[in-house]
Amino acid sequence: MNMQMVREVAREKLKGYCRVCRECNGRACAGxxxxxxxxxxxSAFENNYDALAALRINLRTLHSAKEPxxxxxxxxxxxSAPILAAPMTGISMNAGGIMSEQEWSEAVVQGSLKAGMLAMVGDGPNPQMFASGxxxxxxxxGQGIPFIKPRNNEEVFRYIAMAEEAGAQAIGMDVDAAGIIPMTLAGQPVGPKTKDDLKKxxxxxxxxxxxxxxxxxxxxEIAAEAGAAAVVVSNHGGRVLxxxxGTAEVLQEIAASVxxxxxxxxxGGVRTGIDVLKMMALGADGVLVGRPLLMAAAGAGEEGITLALETxxxxxxxxxxxxxxxxxxxxNLDIIF
Ligand SMILES: Cc1cc2nc3c(=O)[nH]c(=O)nc-3n(C[C@H](O)[C@H](O)[C@H](O)COP(=O)(O)O)c2cc1C
Incomplete structure (x- = not known):
């Protein structure tokens, strides 16, 4: 199996949800x-992709870096590489139910581990989504990282306890989901967090x-002062505002500050190993990959995820x-033209 075959199967399975375009840049699926x-x-999705595509790289081959x-x-x-699977939920709504939420979670967690990497799993309007992850x-x-939506603090505490119970290695919160309407409609309200909330x-x-x-x-700076171990520079794949x-446009300044x-x-828009290199040059310690892994799972399940990450x-x-x-x-920045 190769990525070409994975993508062909995915294109069939995702019909009506994702065209599996040659360039996954947000144009054909805008809105x-x-x-x-x-x-x-x-535009936010497109900006992610375009900001990365706009960066040019210096080719250097007179050196000793033979086996990086x-x-x-x-x-x-x-x-094995600074790449993690981004948290993604709502497979039935967003990807036509190529697999159940539970199957997706298992595929992404196991598929990432087999590639020597690590997966994050998400939270959504149906509490079953978090539970599946x-x-x-x-x-x-315990090898995986669950992400909790910015629910009210008491709920967050309950979710943290569940994550600890599951033995998770770290815990995250997608604070940019503060305005997600389906959460509120489902009686799972979310909202912005103050620095004090975050500290608690x-x-x-x-x-x-x-x-x-x-x-x-x-x-x-607020996240760092509140005690965060890490931040993810992200606009939720252009899905919230x-x-x-593009994240590559703001990364350098953020990295410099914290x-x-x-x-x-x-x-946001990380599609190839060269994109990983570009993000690292701008100051990232690692990247998350979203949509390409959903496509890989549609094409070949867990194996597809391992293959996409290894590639x-x-x-x-x-x-x-x-x-x-x-x-x-x-x-570092020396590799950017
Ligand atoms: C279908 C779908 C579902 C997502 N669900 C979540 C989620 O539950 N929690 C979260 O933090 N981010 C979620 N995201 C955002 C991703 O974690 C990530 O930030 C984004 O997809 C990265 O951009 P990329 O898809 O261009 O790689 C979702 C993204 C997509 C496409």
Missing amino acids: EMPGMGGVGTG NTQTSMFGHVL LEAIKKAG IISRTSLPFIVKGVMTSDEA DYTP KDRVTILVD MAKELKQAMILTGCAKLEDI
């Missing part, structure tokens, strides 16, 4: 939500806490050879 698109005009090392360690886990993490001996939430657990959905350096910039204190993760890791290694980076720490 398709539920579905795989970005919200409104789709892509290995890193994060949240007590050794990763936790179940998959539990089965994997983070101090509730001894596990590393990840704040996902940071797009400005002032909010990265139209007209937000990199000394927190781990910097980023997502990106290989591309990253190749790109490191061609930019003269022997290890991840060598990737």
Whole structure:
């Protein structure tokens, strides 16, 4: 099996939800939500992709970086490459029920582990969505990271206890889901968090806490001061607020402001190992990948996820050879033209 075959099967299975375009850039699916698109005009999704595509790289081959090392360690886990599966829920609404929420969670958790990487799982309007992710993490001996929606604090505390119970390695919150209407319609209200809320939430657990959905350096500062172990520079794949910039446009400034204190993760439009390299050059310690893994799962389940992640890791290694980076720490702004 190769990625070409995976994509062909996925294109059939995802009919009506995702076209599995040659370039997954948010153009054909603009505004398709539920579905795989970005919200409104789709500009936020497109900006993610375009910002990465606009970066040019310096080719360097007169050096000794022959066998680059892509290995890193994060949240007590050794990763074969700095790539994690982004949390995604609502498979039936967004991807036509290619598989149940439980099957998806298991595929992404196991598929990521088999690639030597780690998956995050999400939370949604139906509490069963969070439960499915936790179940998959539990089965994997705690190797996975659940993300809680910005529910009211008491609910968040309850969800943190469940995540700890499942043995999770770290816990996150997608704070940018503060305005998600389906949550409120389903009687699961969400909303913005103050720094004080965040402090209370983070101090509730001894596990590393990840704040996902940071797009400005002032909010990265708030997350760091509240005790976050990591932030994810993210606009939720362009699915929460139209007209937000691409994450690659804001990453450098955010990384510069808090990199000394927190781990910097980023997502949005990461499609290849070269995209991973670009994000690392702008200051990220690692990336999350979303839609491409849903497509890979539609094409070949768990195996598809492993293949997609391994392919990106290989591309990253190749790109490191061609930019003269022997290890991840060598990737910096010097590789950007
Ligand atoms: C169908 C779908 C469902 C998602 N569900 C969640 C979720 O439950 N929690 C969350 O934090 N982010 C969710 N996201 C956002 C992803 O975690 C991630 O930020 C985004 O997809 C990254 O962009 P990419 O898809 O271009 O790689 C979802 C994204 C998609 C496409």
